[in-house]
Amino acid sequence: xxxxxxxxxxxxxxxxxxxxxxxxxxxxxxxxxxxxxxxxxxxxxxxxxxxxxxxxxxxxxxxxxxxxxxxxxxxxxxxxxxx
Amino acid sequence: xxxxxxxxxxxxxxxxxxxxxxxxxxxxxxxxxxxxxxxxxxxxxxxxxxxxxxxxxxxxxxxxxxxxxxxxxxxxxxxxxxxxxxxxxxxxxxxxxxxxxxxxxxxxxxxxxxxxxxxxxxxxxxxxxxxxxxxxxxxxxxxxxxxxxxxxx
Numbered sequence: 001x002x003x004x005x006x007x008x009x010x011x012x013x014x015x016x017x018x019x020x021x022x023x024x025x026x027x028x029x030x031x032x033x034x035x036x037x038x039x040x041x042x043x044x045x046x047x048x049x050x051x052x053x054x055x056x057x058x059x060x061x062x063x064x065x066x067x068x069x070x071x072x073x074x075x076x077x078x079x080x081x082x083x
Numbered sequence: 084x085x086x087x088x089x090x091x092x093x094x095x096x097x098x099x100x101x102x103x104x105x106x107x108x109x110x111x112x113x114x115x116x117x118x119x120x121x122x123x124x125x126x127x128x129x130x131x132x133x134x135x136x137x138x139x140x141x142x143x144x145x146x147x148x149x150x151x152x153x154x155x156x157x158x159x160x161x162x163x164x165x166x167x168x169x170x171x172x173x174x175x176x177x178x179x180x181x182x183x184x185x186x187x188x189x190x191x192x193x194x195x196x197x198x199x200x201x202x203x204x205x206x207x208x209x210x211x212x213x214x215x216x217x218x219x220x221x222x223x224x225x226x227x228x229x230x231x232x233x234x235x236x
Binding site: 004006007008056059060061075077078079080081082083 | 120134135136137139140143144165176177197200201202203204205206207208209220221222223227
């Protein structure tokens with residue numbers, strides 16, 4: 001699946017997007033955050049306050065308990081500040 | 084139900100032209116409420132705002148919020164424009180124009196739309212300062228969530 005990052009999450013991870021292939025044990029958004037966090041310091045920094053990070057699956061807002069099976073694009077970003 | 088006009092664009096917009104478009108050749112519109120969000124200079128500190136957005140989702144999410152407003156209030160027209168990219172103090176950021184037969188629906192729909200755009204539309208503001216200090220991301224405010232929550236029912 002494709003992972004995309006925005007705002008300071010993007011800056012901390014160090015890339016706007018990447019292909020990821022999490023193992024089958026990664027079932028939910030929260031699992032994926034934990035899996036990414038273990039991949040490196042940049043991810044650990046981006047997700048250090050995991051509860052504040054927002055996620056979208058195929059461009060729809062979801063909570064961290066949402067399952068990621070079958071999803072093409074997952075996005076992580078800080079709380080929005082538009083308007 | 085009406086089809087809202089939604090644009091996510093780098094370019095500036097002409098609020099007067101957008102308002103005219105919602106009332107031209109119509110005789111049923113009794114109220115038009117327009118909200119324009121502008122870039123303020125934060126007491127002279129700010130050189131520019133940089134608005135990042137999530138292309139694709141920004142359009143989708145604004146459309147979902149607009150559909151909610153159309154389902155909730157009897158609108159005869161609705162236009163939402165949100166800019167991205169670098170925006171200088173004094174320049175436009177966002178436009179909501181809601182038209183209806185009566186004023187309350189137009190006022191409430193515009194208010195609801197701005198509260199929901201702030202908390203749900205995937206845009207992020209970065210402040211570039213005149214001092215040249217490192218640019219910083221604007222933090223989301225708890226009162227914006229509280230403002231959106233008051234529309235829950």
